[in-house]
Amino acid sequence: MASTTGKNVFLIGPGFIGREVLDLLLAEGYTVTTLTRRENYATELQQSGAKTVLGSLDDSDIITKQTIDSDIVIHTATADHLASVEAVIAGIGQRASQDKHTLFIHTSGTSLLSDDAKGNYPSDKIFHDDKPEEIDALPDSASHRLIDLAIVRARQKIGTKAKLVIMIPPLIYGVNPQYQRLSIQLPTLTRFAIKHGYAGHVGKGESQWSTIHVKDLARGYVTLLHWLETTDASKVLENPYFFCENGYEFIWKDAVAVLGKVLYDAGKIKSHEPKTIPESDYDELFGKYTAWVVGSNSRSRANRLRQLGWEPKEKHLMESLAQDETPLIMKEESGFSGYGGVAASGSG
Known part of the structure; x- marks a missing residue:
């Protein structure tokens, strides 16, 4: 049977992507604590139903402590901040030592797949998330790869005591009229x-x-979260990567x-x-x-999310x-x- 966790979420980055994810999580009854730098934004988030903790991505101690207190961690702030990811991993490790299971979704991006075309030609190379070997073959110097590798290595070390995956969206677009944030x-x-x-x-x-619309992407996170909640950790270990594109x-x-x-x-x-x-x-x-x-x-193909029933709208x-x-x-x-x-x- 798959191990279960509670519905206590730590959301790092309640911005363009994260605010959309936050709304969906709150609507489903999750208790969500967000990391935010500004008190006025914290007040706005609290009014929406979220809890807040003041701090930045550089506040590793705060991030680790909040991770220890959370069943689920979702990082949507940036694909390129290693210290914050390491702080999450440290918290997950401490939870694992106490036999507490954690779900972690980190946000990367398909700049990871970028070539050196410099705008001069199209490519027929397409990456598929149900073929993790294609992604693992990318050089360590690829964009976002250093941070992604920290998660891949943590998966190997922590094993079935946690479930860590990487969401890899392409070009994100779209506007929520309520928030008017842009990509x-x-x-x-x-x-x-x-x-x-x-x-x-x-x-x-x-x-x-x-490409992917930000609202479709947010639904992708929730689809992925539900899969993590109901899937054996050994199965999750088979492949850390999830693309999210609309075709x-x-x-x-x-x-x-x-x-x-x-x-x-x-x-x-x-x-x-x-x-x-x-x-x-x-x-x-x-x-x-x-x-x-x-x-x-x-160019990427989100085969795995589609297999879980997700579809762009x-x-x-x-x-x-x-x-x-x-x-x-x-x-x-x-x-x-x-x-x-x-x-x-x-x-x-």
Whole structure:
């Protein structure tokens, strides 16, 4: 029989992805404690029904302590913060020593699969999550891989005393009207376009990615959680990886053309014709990772979630980009100076 856990969840990162997951968990009766840096946001989260603990990803002691007190941990803050993941693993290890089982879902991303196309060509390489050997064959230098490997090694060490898995979404898009949060890649290209007066892409813009709407992704986490709750730990150990894509892939230059048309029609840029962004401007995008984050190929198939009954329901990328993201970005008043967070890692 599968070991059971309670319904006490520690959610790290109640932001773009995590807030959607939080709502679904609360609706299903889970007790959720979230890690947040800001008191005013903590108040908002408490009003939604969540508990909060103040702290950042660098507060390892807080993360470890909260993990020890939680049956389930879901990390949606970033794919590239090793210390916070190590703090979770430390807490899981302490729980295991007390014969307490833990479920842990970490968020990676399919920049992990990115090639060196630099926008110049499409690829026929597709990764499948029911073929973990394809992912394990990736170099340790691949984006997000260092953090993912920490989890893979922890799985091997802890064995059946916990269930640790990695959610690997592709390009995430979509807007919840209630929260009006945005993803990273295409919104950053949109803000760049408004500042520079043209819609731009890396290289020829020919490479392609898989996609997922944030609401479909959130449902994917809950589907995965239910599977972990009802599946033997020995079975979970067979494969740590889960993709989450909606079956729709896009070419970068096509997406740039859509956002460019919306901006042009609104008088925000001078021409609707997309063009190549010079490498000298990459620091206003994702720095040295720009070619991988918005110019690579990254194609994946979420076979495992589909086998569990999950299916995408939301609008596709181009419709969402034209109707939701781009109009919202045009209302922003703050100046743009590049994406300030960490969008990728590794050495390529």
